[in-house]
C-alpha cells in the first residue's frame with residue numbers, strides 16, 4: 001500500500017469516502033510550531049548553540065532560519081518550519097502507528 005492509498009471502509013466497503021483521523025498530525029503541528037518558534041526566536045537572539053538546545057524537535061531548520069530572519073521574524077519562520085515538520089511527523093504517526101480511519105459515507109470509525 002502506498003502512502004496515499006486509503007483503506008476500504010470496514011462497514012460499507014467504500015474506499016472513496018475514507019479519511020485518515022489526524023490526531024497526531026494536529027498535535028505534531030502544534031508542538032512542532034511552538035518548538036520551531038522557540039528555536040527560531042532563541043536562535044536569532046543568542047545564536048545557534050542555545051537555539052539548537054531549545055528547539056529539540058527542529059534544531060537545524062528552526063535555528064537556521066531563525067539566525068537569518070532574526071528576532072520575531074525568526075520565531076515566525078521557526079513556527080512555520082516547525083509546524084511543517086511536526087505536521088509531517090504527526091501524519092506519519094497517524095498513518096503508521098494509530099492507523100485510525102473514518103468513513104464519511106456511513107460514519108464508521110475503524111482501525112486497520
Ligand SMILES: [Zn+2]
Nearest residue numbers: 009012103106
Ligand atoms: Zn463506510
